[in-house]
Amino acid sequence: MPEKNKTLVTPEAQTITFYDRESVEINLTIPKDTLETLEQIAEKRDLSVASLLKLFIGKGLRDLEPELANQLAIKRLKSRKGSEKKLEVDLAA
Numbered sequence: 001m002p003e004k005n006k007t008l009v010t011p012e013a014q015t016i017t018f019y020d021r022e023s024v025e026i027n028l029t030i031p032k033d034t035l036e037t038l039e040q041i042a043e044k045r046d047l048s049v050a051s052l053l054k055l056f057i058g059k060g061l062r063d064l065e066p067e068l069a070n071q072l073a074i075k076r077l078k079s080r081k082g083s084e085k086k087l088e089v090d091l092a093a
Contacts, residue, residue, distance in 0.1 A: 010045070018051070021076070 007017045030038075035049070042052040062069040 008045075008047070016055075018054075019076075 005017050005019045007015060009015050038049050038052055042049045045052065047055070
């Protein structure tokens with residue numbers, strides 16, 4: 001199965017590429033006003049609310065648990081094709 005990915009350039013001129021990975025669906029209940037705010041932000045960034053939530057969750061994980069996020073990033077990078085080289089990732093930068 002070919003890899004699907006989406007590349008996004010943020011308003012801050014950062015390039016983010018989203019790669020498909022094995023996923024699990026969850027249900028989440030949030031306040032209505034929070035959803036309305038998420039919808040406004042998602043529209044400004046040309047994202048779906050689901051993609052924006054994934055972006056926020058990923059950022060939160062990197063901010064709260066940088067070492068665990070670093071280990072997960074290395075594991076994902078090593079699993080990609082052509083990743084035979086030794087990888088070092090510094091997510092604190």
